[in-house]
Amino acid sequence: MATPESNEQASGTGRRAVLGAAVLGAGGTVLGLAGTARAAGDPGRGRGRGRGLDSLPVPTIIGHRGASGYRPEHTFGSYQLALDMGADIVEAGDLVPTKDGHLVCRHEPEIGGTTDVADHPEFAGRRTTKTLDGVEVTGWFTEDFTLAELKRLRAVERIPANRPHNTLYNGRWEIPTFEEVLRWQDEQTRGRGKQVWIYPELKHPTYFRKLGLGLEERVAKILRRHGKDRRNSPVILQSFEPTAVERMSRLVGNPLVVLLDAAGTRPWDFTETGDPRTVDDLITPKGLKEIASYAQGIGPTLNLIIPRDSADRLTEPTTLVRDAHRAGLILHPYTMRNENPFLPAEFRKGSAPDAYGDVFGAYRAYFATGIDGVFTDQPDTGLLAREDFVNR
Numbered sequence: 380m381a382t383p384e385s386n387e388q389a390s391g392t393g394r395r396a397v398l399g400a401a402v403l404g405a406g407g408t409v410l411g412l413a414g415t416a417r418a419a420g421d422p423g424r425g426r427g428r429g430r431g432l433d434s435l436p437v438p439t440i441i442g443h444r445g446a447s448g449y450r451p452e453h454t455f456g457s458y459q460l461a462l463d464m465g466a467d468i469v470e471a472g473d474l475v476p477t478k479d480g481h482l483v484c485r486h487e488p489e490i491g492g493t494t495d496v497a498d499h500p501e502f503a504g505r506r507t508t509k510t511l512d513g514v515e516v517t518g519w520f521t522e523d524f525t526l527a528e529l530k531r532l533r534a535v536e537r538i539p540a541n542r543p544h545n546t547l548y549n550g551r552w553e554i555p556t557f558e559e560v561l562r563w564q565d566e567q568t569r570g571r572g573k574q575v576w577i578y579p580e581l582k583h584p585t586y587f588r589k590l591g592l593g594l595e596e597r598v599a600k601i602l603r604r605h606g607k608d609r610r611n612s613p614v615i616l617q618s619f620e621p622t623a624v625e626r627m628s629r630l631v632g633n634p635l636v637v638l639l640d641a642a643g644t645r646p647w648d649f650t651e652t653g654d655p656r657t658v659d660d661l662i663t664p665k666g667l668k669e670i671a672s673y674a675q676g677i678g679p680t681l682n683l684i685i686p687r688d689s690a691d692r693l694t695e696p697t698t699l700v701r702d703a704h705r706a707g708l709i710l711h712p713y714t715m716r717n718e719n720p721f722l723p724a725e726f727r728k729g730s731a732p733d734a735y736g737d738v739f740g741a742y743r744a745y746f747a748t749g750i751d752g753v754f755t756d757q758p759d760t761g762l763l764a765r766e767d768f769v770n771r
Contacts, residue, residue, distance in 0.1 A: 431611045432576075432634065435467045438768075439752030440761040441578060442466035443714050444473070444486065448756035451534040451545055452493065453484040454552035455563065462567060462575065466758035468615070471560045472579035476592040481526040482557040482601065486537065487511075488583065491518035494532040495550060502528070511586060512647040522590060529554050541718050541732050557598070561605045564613070576613045580638070584623035585648045595623055599630035608632060617678055620648040621661070621670065628673040636711060637661070637670050639679040642686075658683070662699055667706040676709040676751075684712050684748050691724040693744060700749045713754035715742065715761060739764050 432439070445457025446464055453473060461469045472484040486493055488511070496502055496519045505524070508517040521529065534552050536545035555563075560577065567575045581594045588594070598616065602608035608631040617636040618624050624637050640646075645657045660666050662683060670677060685696045703710050717735045719727040723744075727736040738757075742764035745753065755761040 432615075434574075435576070436765065437751055438746055438765055439467045439711065440465075440758055440765060441711060441752055441754045442469045442758045443754040443756050444470055446756070446758055447537075448542065448717060448760075449545065450548055451536045451552065452486060453555065454534045454548075455555055456548060456552050458555075458560070458563070461758050462571070464759040465762050467752070468576040468578050470580070470754060471564070471577040472555075472557055473582050474557055474579050474594060474598060475521045475582050476587055476594065476597065477521055477524055477526045477529060479525045480592065480597070482594070482597055483521060483526070483529060484555045484557065484560060484579075485521060485582075488520045488522060488586075489516050489518040490521060490529075490532070490554075493534060493537050494519075494554065495535055496532050499532065512583060513650065522587070522592060526556065541720065543733060557601055558605075561601070561607065561614075565605075568613075574613050576615070578615045578617060581616065581618040581620075581623055581627070583647070584618060584620050584626075585651050595626045595630060599627065602631055602633065610634075615676075620646050622648045622652070625673045634676070635674040636676040636678050637674050638713075639677055639683060641680055642683060662697075662702070664702050664706065667703055667708060671706045671708050674708070676711060677703055678711045678713055678754075681712045681714070681745060681753075684710070684745060684750060687723055693723045693725065696748045704749070709751040711752045711754065712745070712750055715745070715753050715755040715757075717757050717760055739767065743768060 442461030442464070444452035445454065446460040446466070447457055450457040450460055458469050458471050473486050474482045475485050475488045476482055490496055502519065505519050506517070507520070507523070508515055509520060510516070530553055532554060533550040534554065535549040536542055539546050557579065564575050564577055579598070581598060584594045599608060602612070602614060607614045610632040612633050615634045615636060616624070616627055616631070617638050619638040619640060621637050624635050627633070628635055639658050639661060642659055643657055649656055656666070661670065662679070667677070679699060683697065683699055685693045688694050700710055715738065716722070717738045718732065719729065719734050719736045720732050722736045722738060722741055726738065726741045728734065738760055742761065746764070746768045753761065
């Protein structure tokens with residue numbers, strides 16, 4: 380496991396200690412293999428000093444796009460519910476730009492599947508086909524709308540087959556802007572008497588930079604305006620493009636995380652620049668050491684932690700958790716979901732696509748690897764699973 384000294388040596392700066400401290404238990408005690416603190420009286424917390432992530436429970440429960448298992452994702456309804464359920468951090472914001480340069484929160488720039496735009500005849504002519512990271516996508520794109528136009532739309536459930544109950548809330552909430560999220564964060568922090576953390580993602584930075592809508596500078600400018608661009612600011616930034624994360628490290632002091640897709644895939648920024656490396660290269664000790672020179676953590680898919688076999692059952696854990704911790708990085712893998720189709724085969728119950736399986740069993744398997752936290756669509760389930768785990 381990483382120590383504060385090894386964190387400093389790996390980065391050459393003190394910034395990674397913001398996240399690296401979360402690998403330590405109360406009073407600076409090194410965590411056990413399960414990744415949970417062993418200090419008496421506070422079994423699931425980090426050191427609890429200061430304002431950084433070390434004050435948060437470990438494993439950290441991160442509300443994925445809010446509480447998206449219960450409300451349409453990236454809405455204030457989803458964000459609010461995640462906080463009310465007790466999520467340690469809310470992933471408030473997959474950031475994409477509008478035509479007039481504002482940043483809004485959508486899972487993807489294509490909004491046909493997450494808004495009621497198709498029901499607006501005045502926008503029928505905006506439907507088009509674009510190539511997004513090498514893939515042709517047909518629909519409506521945020522960069523073709525002004526903010527005022529987007530505010531006329533309302534959010535809908537993205538995966539209604541798996542979450543038919545969420546469709547009850549279709550049309551209830553508008554698309555939030557990043558600035559609105561930051562103001563909401565402040566309001567919730569004041570109202571709850573404790574710091575609320577958010578975890579925005581920069582979506583498709585290379586794609587938007589080529590359109591003249593660079594995300595990194597816009598994000599940095601907004602964070603500076605709100606005084607949230609510092610080492611201990613309660614905003615963690617993430618992206619699937621390592622070069623975007625590296626660029627952000629030169630613009631802000633926030634904790635940074637590199638997201639990692641499936642084994643064998645190639646980050647799109649690498650494809651654009653001719654860098655031959657894939658995710659397989661990034662998760663080697665050498666690759667992790669390089670990431671640690673500009674970022675504080677990684678967000679791998681859960682299959683990089685424990686692969687699945689041809690029957691979709693879990694196999695043996697990889698060495699990624701150990702290797703990342705040795706590099707001074709924390710791991711926040713994604714995504715835990717309660718529904719059968721998203722669980723490893725051995726944890727499924729029945730065959731209905733919206734039925735819940737043995738998600739607590741799946742959490743136990745992943746927590747036992749020593750991960751530092753996890754993104755989940757159902758924060759309440761994640762919190763119960765953590766309570767079971769730290770008190771086992």
